[in-house]
Amino acid sequence: MTEFDHTRLDDLIHSRIRLAVMAVLASVERAEFSFLRDQVNATDGNLGAHLRKLEDAGYLSAEKRFVERKPVTDYRLTAQGRAAFDAYVARLAALTGTK
Numbered sequence: 001m002t003e004f005d006h007t008r009l010d011d012l013i014h015s016r017i018r019l020a021v022m023a024v025l026a027s028v029e030r031a032e033f034s035f036l037r038d039q040v041n042a043t044d045g046n047l048g049a050h051l052r053k054l055e056d057a058g059y060l061s062a063e064k065r066f067v068e069r070k071p072v073t074d075y076r077l078t079a080q081g082r083a084a085f086d087a088y089v090a091r092l093a094a095l096t097g098t099k
Helices: 016-026 033-040 044-056 079-096
Strands: 060-067 070-077
Touching: 016 033, 016 044, 016 070, 016 079, 033 044, 033 070, 044 060, 070 079
Parallel strands: none
Antiparallel strands: 060 070
């Protein structure tokens, strides 16, 4: 394999919305669904589907709570998710020669 082997990129992260979600969550301790939606400029349904894929893979965790009787879901990267994101960024840097 060469440094330019794009097949080594994590396909789960290599989606525009999932990559954006991972980048946002890598920069904060946790984020509410509405904050993520606004940051990545996605619809509720589209974002929800992408979050579910990341959660099912163990890359993030969700915690539900109520604020003034309204449900609020917080998301955060898991240790596995942080490691996967760091590996993705390092692989991308290797591909672009910006190690």
